[in-house]
Amino acid sequence: MQTISTTKVALVDDHKLFRKGIMELINGFSGYSVTLEAENGKDFIRKLFPENIPSIVLLDISMPVMDGFETAKWLQENHPDVKILALSMSNDEETVLRMLKCGVDGYILKNADPSELRMALDALETNGSYYSNSISDILKRDLKGNKQGIVHLTDREIEFLKLACTELPYKSFAPIMNVSKRVVESTREILFKKLEVVSRIGLVTYAIKYGIVKLD
Numbered sequence: 001m002q003t004i005s006t007t008k009v010a011l012v013d014d015h016k017l018f019r020k021g022i023m024e025l026i027n028g029f030s031g032y033s034v035t036l037e038a039e040n041g042k043d044f045i046r047k048l049f050p051e052n053i054p055s056i057v058l059l060d061i062s063m064p065v066m067d068g069f070e071t072a073k074w075l076q077e078n079h080p081d082v083k084i085l086a087l088s089m090s091n092d093e094e095t096v097l098r099m100l101k102c103g104v105d106g107y108i109l110k111n112a113d114p115s116e117l118r119m120a121l122d123a124l125e126t127n128g129s130y131y132s133n134s135i136s137d138i139l140k141r142d143l144k145g146n147k148q149g150i151v152h153l154t155d156r157e158i159e160f161l162k163l164a165c166t167e168l169p170y171k172s173f174a175p176i177m178n179v180s181k182r183v184v185e186s187t188r189e190i191l192f193k194k195l196e197v198v199s200r201i202g203l204v205t206y207a208i209k210y211g212i213v214k215l216d
Contacts, residue, residue, distance in 0.1 A: 007125060008052070010036040012044045012071060013060035013087065018110070022058065022087075022117075029118055041066030041074065056083045056124055061090070061099060069102050076103035080185055081171065083124040100198040106130035128169035129200045151194055153212075160187045161207040164200055 009026055011034050013019045023034040036052055038044035040063040057075065061068035072084055084104040088095065091109055099107060106129055108120050116132065123130035153161070156177065163173050173184045192198060195206050207213045 008054040010054035010057045014063040041071030072102035165213040
């Protein structure tokens with residue numbers, strides 16, 4: 001009999017009732033299982049061991065002791081392959097952009113429909129990122145506010161941008177570019193700074209705007 005692989009999910013939120021409800025919901029999704037839950041970033045780090053590192057972390061923003069911003073930064077530095085889906089009641093631009101700058105791969109509101117949560121988890125697994133329409137609008141407005149125009153890009157950076165416009169996750173870029181995963185990560189960070197964007201959507205929008213990738 002073929003074994004169906006299960007994606008490990010961690011849930012970090014300081015509200016116990018909300019946490020339990022989300023855990024039941026995710027455990028009801030085929031192919032997903034909550035294997036770790038914590039009430040803040042510090043609690044999460046304390047419970048994290050090599051054998052239980054999750055593929056996806058659902059991360060609340062407003063938490064005591066260690067909030068979502070600090071936790072996202074810690075994950076980026078220590079476990080860059082782990083996908084981070086921010087959970088929040090807030091969709092104000094400052095919070096969204098700050099969270100994206102901390103390295104989250106997706107952003108979903110706590111009042112979203114359960115079907116959107118499933119969609120977000122699937123998108124993180126297949127495409128490496130997920131943003132709702134309202135969050136995408138914020139990212140596009142942020143990019144439009146960037147008046148710097150076209151900048152000089154190396155051949156490697158252009159290749160990275162072209163791959164960013166595909167559905168491939170970042171982890172698949174290394175063998176195609178014939179570089180290490182660390183080089184992929186550093187190229188992404190350099191492009192974020194050069195282009196003054198904070199997400200993959202920003203990279204894609206820039207590539208299309210300046211003709212690096214042409215739409216059919």
